[in-house]
Amino acid sequence: MNWKTMLLCLIFASTVSYGFEWDPDYDTAISSGTQADIIRIFKFAVEFNESNKKMERPGAYHEVSELLELYHGLILMPAYRQCVQILSREDDENLAKEMLKLLVSYENSADEELSTRFGHLYRSNPGLIEKCMRSFDRRGQKELIIHLESAWGLDKDLHQDEVYKQKVQKLKIRLKIKTAAPIGTTIK
Amino acid sequence: MTKEEMEKLLPSNWPAKWEEVDRYAKDGQVALSLAHINPDPENEPGVSIIKQGFGIAVAMPSLKPEKFDFVGHINIVGYSDKQTAKQFFESYQTIPTQGLSAPTPGTSMNIPLGDLVKAFAPQEMIKEFESVLEKGKKELAQSGAKIEKGKYLGEEALFVIGGNNEKVVEAVLIDKFIISGNLLMSDGLDPGNKKIHAIKCKKRSEHPPCSTLEAEGFVYREEVEEINRSIFLKIQGKDMPEYLVFDGQKLLWYRNDKLFGSWEAISGPYGKGPLPPGEYRVCNLRRRFDNRGMFDPDGFGWCTDLKYLSGKTDRTDLEIHPDGGIGGTKGCVGIKGNTRDLYELLKAYFGQKNEILLNVKYSEEEKK
Numbered sequence: 001m002n003w004k005t006m007l008l009c010l011i012f013a014s015t016v017s018y019g020f021e022w023d024p025d026y027d028t029a030i031s032s033g034t035q036a037d038i039i040r041i042f043k044f045a046v047e048f049n050e051s052n053k054k055m056e057r058p059g060a061y062h063e064v065s066e067l068l069e070l071y072h073g074l075i076l077m078p079a080y081r082q083c084v085q086i087l088s089r090e091d092d093e094n095l096a097k098e099m100l101k102l103l104v105s106y107e108n109s110a111d112e113e114l115s116t117r118f119g120h121l122y123r124s125n126p127g128l129i130e131k132c133m134r135s136f137d138r139r140g141q142k143e144l145i146i147h148l149e150s151a152w153g154l155d156k157d158l159h160q161d162e163v164y165k166q167k168v169q170k171l172k173i174r175l176k177i178k179t180a181a182p183i184g185t186t187i188k
Numbered sequence: 189m190t191k192e193e194m195e196k197l198l199p200s201n202w203p204a205k206w207e208e209v210d211r212y213a214k215d216g217q218v219a220l221s222l223a224h225i226n227p228d229p230e231n232e233p234g235v236s237i238i239k240q241g242f243g244i245a246v247a248m249p250s251l252k253p254e255k256f257d258f259v260g261h262i263n264i265v266g267y268s269d270k271q272t273a274k275q276f277f278e279s280y281q282t283i284p285t286q287g288l289s290a291p292t293p294g295t296s297m298n299i300p301l302g303d304l305v306k307a308f309a310p311q312e313m314i315k316e317f318e319s320v321l322e323k324g325k326k327e328l329a330q331s332g333a334k335i336e337k338g339k340y341l342g343e344e345a346l347f348v349i350g351g352n353n354e355k356v357v358e359a360v361l362i363d364k365f366i367i368s369g370n371l372l373m374s375d376g377l378d379p380g381n382k383k384i385h386a387i388k389c390k391k392r393s394e395h396p397p398c399s400t401l402e403a404e405g406f407v408y409r410e411e412v413e414e415i416n417r418s419i420f421l422k423i424q425g426k427d428m429p430e431y432l433v434f435d436g437q438k439l440l441w442y443r444n445d446k447l448f449g450s451w452e453a454i455s456g457p458y459g460k461g462p463l464p465p466g467e468y469r470v471c472n473l474r475r476r477f478d479n480r481g482m483f484d485p486d487g488f489g490w491c492t493d494l495k496y497l498s499g500k501t502d503r504t505d506l507e508i509h510p511d512g513g514i515g516g517t518k519g520c521v522g523i524k525g526n527t528r529d530l531y532e533l534l535k536a537y538f539g540q541k542n543e544i545l546l547n548v549k550y551s552e553e554e555k556k
Contacts, residue, residue, distance in 0.1 A: 052502065056500075109518070110504065115458070116481060154517075
């Protein structure tokens with residue numbers, strides 16, 4: 001299925017969603033989804049986001065970015081939260097790699113929760129994250145390090161955690177990544 | 189004009205120190221009373237509201253500490269068309285000076301009022317009517333007062349000019365509406381920069397007045413003019429100049445091009461940095477319970493969406509929300525400190541409209 005076909009499906013889904021109040025059961029349905037469901041959602045989100053980045057016509061761009069944000073809030077984030085929970089207790093490399101692909105693509109997103117939850121996941125399962133990060137090219141690894149550093153700057157718990165800071169710093173050295181982190185956020 | 193249409197002519201928000209104490213609407217008319225909160229109820233004389241109804245709250249001076257120190261009224265009457273409204277507006281001037289010889293308002297023909305009354309009213313009523321108008325005419329002539337046309341806040345107005353040359357607005361004509369009431373008499377109020385002693389000043393006899401009416405929160409001319417202007421703009425359907433500005437350090441709320449409120453705010457430095465400059469549509473205000481990064485120090489979470497209007501950006505998920513966590517955002521506008529007041533203002537605003545414009549412009553220093 002190409003992204004345009006998926007978009008049409010989504011337009012249909014979004015018109016239904018617009019007319020209803022948020023149903024808490026929906027979140028539960030996503031939360032009880034399998035790893036395969038989560039991966040499907042992540043793959044779609046990446047394709048959708050990359051298409052949005054390339055969008056040229058301003059009119060179409062506004063329509064697509066609006067749908068993308070709708071998808072983000074209603075579908076992607078519940079799946080992302082579920083994914084973080086799973087990876088905190090299981091070494092599912094396949095799922096972890098898809099999550100990292102999502103984070104690399106979503107470098108354009110202002111949603112802080114993507115970075116902070118990733119930071120918490122790295123704190124609880126650093127071995128899995130590093131192993132999966134090594135399969136990414138340098139640009140991807142750099143984006144992921146930026147997420148981890150942002151998480152340190154944004155989240156109170158992580159900010160106060162010296163061990164987390166040191167772990168990220170050592171990871172940067174091992175991966176030979178240099179980042180131009182915002183002032184005051186560089187982990188020394 | 190239906191009752192509902194008439195009610196829509198009044199703004200929904202008033203300045204912070206004013207409270208709506210009475211409102212009445214019916215087909216073709218809406219009346220409103222606004223009371224000003226007494227900034228020093230223990231020491232300054234206030235007014236007690238003794239009667240409410242039909243939009244006119246009646247206030248009396250009081251010796252006890254009172255919540256309010258001033259009550260103003262506004263009455264708006266709507267006519268079927270501009271021409272009819274103009275005729276009635278002019279009758280405010282012609283009937284007191286010409287009596288029954290004045291033209292009858294509300295007709296397209298130039299019929300003197302007396303002819304119409306004589307044609308339809310019983311003899312007894314005609315006599316009573318004539319005597320009342322004659323008496324009014326004489327009293328007006330004896331007082332030396334005149335009724336003159338002029339402009340009030342740029343709108344067509346009728347003024348009563350007293351023997352001492354004091355000018356008071358009697359009515360304002362806008363489109364097919366006539367506005368009257370004592371809130372229009374703002375010219376009789378002192379300006380906001382009038383010097384007075386501060387409420388907290390303990391040494392009044394030792395130095396000249398150390399503050400102003402505006403600074404101490406008393407009623408002053410410009411504020412009442414601002415209320416009237418907001419009503420005029422609403423009647424004209426021009427009540428849109430409400431917008432937000434983010435300058436890198438503060439979120440500023442402008443109403444009728446005047447600063448209405450400001451909140452310390454931040455955007456960036458994480459992710460792809462601060463919000464790109466340009467115009468945004470602010471919409472979709474909602475509470476947030478699922479993300480600590482959007483909680484203010486009281487644990488109160490909310491957000492609005494930001495839609496970029498100045499072309500294209502690949503930035504997504506941009507929002508305004510409380511700046512939770514450590515401080516800073518990935519491009520959203522994070523409001524520092526307690527945010528409930530801003531949330532409540534946005535909630536009241538979005539109760540009336542779907543969106544508000546945000547203009548993001550950084551100073552040269554901010555850009556560095």
